[in-house]
Amino acid sequence: MNKSDKFLEPEKMNFQAEVKQLLNLMIHSLYSNKEIFLRELVSNASDACDKLRFESLDVPELLSKDEDFKITVLYDKVDHTITISDNGIGMSRDDVIDNLGTIAKSGTKDFFKNLSGDKKKDAQLIGQFGVGFYSAFIVADLVKVISLKAGLKEDHAICWESDGLGEFTISRGSRKTHGTDIILYLKEDSYELLNGWKLREILRKYSDHVSIPICMYKEEWSEEKKEQVKTTELEVVNQSNALWTRPKSEITDEQYKDFYKLLFHDFNDPLTWTHNKIEGRNEYTQLFYIPKQASFEMWDRDNTHGIKLYVRRIFIMDGSEQLLPRYLRFVRGIIDSSDLDLNVSREILQESRDIRAIKDASVKKILNLIESISNNNNEDYKTFWTEFGEILKEGIGEDFNNQEKIARLLRFSSTHNGSANQDVSLSEYISRMAEGQEIIYYITADSFNSAINSPHLEVFRKKKIEVLLLSDRIDEWMLSHLKEFEGKRLVSIAKDDFDISKISEGEDIKNLEPSEFQKEVIKNIEKTLSDRVKEVRVSSRLVDSPACVVVEKNDLSPHLIRMLKASGQNPPSSKPILEVNSEHEFLKKIATIDSDKKFEEWANLLLDQAILASGGSLNDPSSFVKRLNNIILDK
Ligand code: ADP
Numbered sequence: 084m085n086k087s088d089k090f091l092e093p094e095k096m097n098f099q100a101e102v103k104q105l106l107n108l109m110i111h112s113l114y115s116n117k118e119i120f121l122r123e124l125v126s127n128a129s130d131a132c133d134k135l136r137f138e139s140l141d142v143p144e145l146l147s148k149d150e151d152f153k154i155t156v157l158y159d160k161v162d163h164t165i166t167i168s169d170n171g172i173g174m175s176r177d178d179v180i181d182n183l184g185t186i187a188k189s190g191t192k193d194f195f196k197n198l199s200g201d202k203k204k205d206a207q208l209i210g211q212f213g214v215g216f217y218s219a220f221i222v223a224d225l226v227k228v229i230s231l232k233a234g235l236k237e238d239h240a241i242c243w244e245s246d247g248l249g250e251f252t253i254s255r256g257s258r259k260t261h262g263t264d265i266i267l268y269l270k271e272d273s274y275e276l277l278n279g280w281k282l283r284e285i286l287r288k289y290s291d292h293v294s295i296p297i298c299m300y301k302e303e304w305s306e307e308k309k310e311q312v313k314t315t316e317l318e319v320v321n322q323s324n325a326l327w328t329r330p331k332s333e334i335t336d337e338q339y340k341d342f343y344k345l346l347f348h349d350f351n352d353p354l355t356w357t358h359n360k361i362e363g364r365n366e367y368t369q370l371f372y373i374p375k376q377a378s379f380e381m382w383d384r385d386n387t388h389g390i391k392l393y394v395r396r397i398f399i400m401d402g403s404e405q406l407l408p409r410y411l412r413f414v415r416g417i418i419d420s421s422d423l424d425l426n427v428s429r430e431i432l433q434e435s436r437d438i439r440a441i442k443d444a445s446v447k448k449i450l451n452l453i454e455s456i457s458n459n460n461n462e463d464y465k466t467f468w469t470e471f472g473e474i475l476k477e478g479i480g481e482d483f484n485n486q487e488k489i490a491r492l493l494r495f496s497s498t499h500n501g502s503a504n505q506d507v508s509l510s511e512y513i514s515r516m517a518e519g520q521e522i523i524y525y526i527t528a529d530s531f532n533s534a535i536n537s538p539h540l541e542v543f544r545k546k547k548i549e550v551l552l553l554s555d556r557i558d559e560w561m562l563s564h565l566k567e568f569e570g571k572r573l574v575s576i577a578k579d580d581f582d583i584s585k586i587s588e589g590e591d592i593k594n595l596e597p598s599e600f601q602k603e604v605i606k607n608i609e610k611t612l613s614d615r616v617k618e619v620r621v622s623s624r625l626v627d628s629p630a631c632v633v634v635e636k637n638d639l640s641p642h643l644i645r646m647l648k649a650s651g652q653n654p655p656s657s658k659p660i661l662e663v664n665s666e667h668e669f670l671k672k673i674a675t676i677d678s679d680k681k682f683e684e685w686a687n688l689l690l691d692q693a694i695l696a697s698g699g700s701l702n703d704p705s706s707f708v709k710r711l712n713n714i715i716l717d718k
């Protein structure tokens with residue numbers, strides 16, 4: 084049986100399990116916010132028109148002649164139906180099965196996980212996760228979708244119908260031109276929606292900005308019936324009010340916020356925004372928002388859909404890397420160009436010098452906006468940094484032109500306040516540098532605790548030198564790209580190339596010259612551990628701990644090696660250097676051991692604890708335990 088034969092027969096199918104779960108939830112928990120169904124269905128209709136406009140750039144025959152894009156919303160008090168129609172791209176039989184029978188998006192699991200029980204918030208989530216179509220079942224107990232895909236013949240029109248309980252049926256539909264009708268057979272308790280005034284109110288509330296005209300039949304007062312009756316004349320009910328096209332001075336903060344929440348499906352107000360009309364070589368309007376909270380997709384580096392590109396108020400596409408770099412993927416907003424061609428495709432965007440100029444200018448605008456939060460509002464900046472700091476850090480390695488600007492926005496934990504809050508900027512660090520200090524010191528570790536308790540910090544404490552404590556996954560990578568800030572080098576204190584003895588602050592550190600006997604002992608330790616370390620030497624950085632491990636300037640740090648290994652890579656392994664505190668009891672004790680076997684156990688234990696104290700893990704923990712027990716039990 085070929086496809087078109089099959090096409091003619093009505094066929095019953097089951098919803099995917101997740102869809103059933105979603106439908107159930109939708110019907111039971113979102114009932115108090117039922118009017119969102121109209122927003123979702125109109126938004127789909129508008130998307131369908133945008134899609135067809137886009138595809139017809141390559142294949143103009145797809146469009147029917149002499150017809151502008153249009154969405155109509157009709158209701159019928161006798162049948163108790165509301166019908167939302169569009170002349171957009173339509174759906175084929177396969178499209179319908181894929182789009183209205185399954186949830187393809189990977190975010191669905193997150194969706195369920197994130198339901199808060201708060202119906203209002205949950206309702207917003209529905210839009211955010213793009214499961215909007217099913218909201219039809221909040222108000223309807225039977226939904227029919229009649230659709231004809233642009234480019235297909237009339238006999239390919241399909242009809243999908245379902246009561247939302249578990250199955251849907253597909254059969255042949257009747258529609259002469261491309262587009263889709265969604266017919267909702269309302270539940271009895273939603274009959275109040277069969278009212279022209281009510282529907283207009285909902286449309287204005289949620290869909291005013293939709294750029295495609297939304298039409299309803301005009302209504303007039305009938306003396307005879309004593310009520311509003313429909314005429315046969317259509318009128319446009321939305322203003323296609325593209326907020327960004329209005330002058331700033333005429334827009335209230337509330338309007339900016341409402342627009343953001345509607346367009347980007349966020350239930351929080353934005354943190355801040357910037358709205359500018361740019362004139363000159365390229366004319367365009369930008370409206371960028373910084374959200375208050377990271378959305379779930381933001382951690383996905385490939386998700387760069389925050390920016391919507393318009394050309395003269397006509398929606399062209401959701402933004403991609405051509406409009407903003409990935410490290411700004413948390414930004415939401417609009418770019419509306421006055422001079423791009425409506426025919427732009429992704430490929431053209433890629434090559435366009437104008438787009439590149441728009442992108443560069445947009446990045447500057449956004450970085451300035453972030454900087455102004457950091458200068459003017461500590462609380463907001465804290466929110467910003469907590470939500471998006473880790474993403475912004477990617478910019479240090481990705482956007483060399485703006486590196487200095489981004490570096491100014493970075494915030495770290497530090498030994499200055501000793502708290503896990505990241506609130507110390509590099510400039511602040513520099514302003515507190517000790518007399519004679521020329522370097523910005525930092526340590527990277529797997530966690531804040533492991534950083535702040537690292538033995539490497541001991542001498543810095545004694546010298547009262549501030550050290551930045553870095554424990555985000557991205558930090559090590561970021562700092563491999565940030566060598567300097569305002570002329571000061573950034574140096575890891577776990578590496579071996581600095582000298583703080585000249586810094587005059589804090590207590591002096593005596594660079595004790597080890598005695599001949601101590602030298603001998605150290606040599607012996609080095610010989611014993613020669614398989615595991617590059618070198619053993621006397622440390623000038625330890626105060627309380629007996630030993631620590633360091634790496635040479637150009638070697639990978641142990642922290643980075645651990646990260647690379649955890650991500651399945653095989654980094655070149657370089658042996659660390661063991662530094663010992665020759666004044667420590669441990670070293671005095673080991674010097675008195677004359678049994679070779681015992682000496683070996685002690686030397687290995689010294690190295691093991693140095694690795695553990697710097698947050699590392701041991702290759703052979705059970706030998707460590709055995710050694711430790713032997714020593715404790717004096718065996
Ligand atoms: P989203 O709009 O976020 O993709 P929806 O649940 O609202 O999620 O819609 C699912 C899919 O169904 C859409 O992506 C689209 O492919 C298809 N669809 C829904 N309504 C229409 C329509 N009116 N015309 C064409 N396709 C539609």
Ligand code: MG
Pocket residue numbers: 123126127213214215216
């Ligand atoms: Mg949708």
